[in-house]
Amino acid sequence: MSAEIQSTASHAAIALLEWYRAAGIDVVLEERPRDRFAETQAEIEARRARNASPSARPASADPSHAPAPTAKPIAGPSDSAAFPTSRVAVPDDIAVADARERARSAANLAELQAALADFDGCNLRITAKSIVFGDGSETADVMFVGEAPGREEDAAGVPFVGRSGQLLNRMLAAIGLEREAVRVTNTVPWRPPGNRPPTPAETQICLPFVQRHIELVRPKLLVCLGSPASKAILGSQEGILRIRGQWTTYSFGIEADEAIDATAMLHPAYLLRQPAQKRLAWRDLMALKTRLAAKSAPN
Ligand code: URA
Secondary structure: OOOOHHHHHHHHHHHHHHHHHOOOOOOOOOOOOOOOHHHHHHHHHHHHHHHHHHHHHOOOOOOHHOOOOOOOOOOOOHHHHHOOOOOOOOOHHHHHHHHHHHHHHOOOOOHHHHHHHHHOOOOOOHHHHOOOOOOOOOOEEEEEOOOOOOOOHHHOOOOOOOHHHHHHHHHHHHOOOOOOEEEEEEEEOOOHHHHOOOOOOHHHHHHHHHHHHHHHHHOOOOEEHHHHHHEEEEEEEHHHHHHHEEEEEEEOOOOOOEEEEEEEOOHHHHHOOOOOHHHHHHHHHHHHHHHHHHHOOOO
């Protein structure tokens, strides 16, 4: 190969890599290329067959009729082969209904995690390395919900372990809370490619799982971190700088007969970019501490 051809080829390769990076593809997931068109077709046909057969529909809402949970281990960072990677799902009404049924049928967090591992209705799982389900106490008094896992969380399979997570830990410590004593999760359990925000459809599909997560933990206080989580979970319409620090009630999404106190706070990632806003976060943390003390005081 002449030097000129070689140089053109390496320029083209570099340009291709640049293009991938600009499109948000910054992690190599597999050794071999995959024919996603063939996988999509196979998945569409499998889904059609499932929907055509009534016995294959999701289980009833009654947990006593729920299928026995398949205690499938959740894929860890080095365990991406455990994912059913041959599945490609298209967000649609069936996916939302399926998510609702699966979430509702989970009687505890282990079952919910297993249900999520079996759920193929959200395309985010295709590019993510692991399911980032949740972290911390399963009976926490305070629960935090963020937006979506980032690169570090995807690698570790644990929410809020990167820079934002480290700041969150310091924020908790400032009001005397251990990270292990609270519950932490996200509105979507898979890292969106290139850390893009989850789409409204992806958030909608995953919502029943996070709602059930909150319901199963039954915290006394719920804190949504940032605007996307506040919109998805609390239904807030206004920007985070307007709603932060205000308290509202959150009715458990599935058994809507019980309500807990809920609020929104600035997301640690935002605070890392705008350190001057930490004073607002400090105020909100103090209010959280006071409310928690009041909730925990004997009557
Ligand atoms: N940001 C989030 O919203 N969630 C995480 O888990 C990490 C960063």
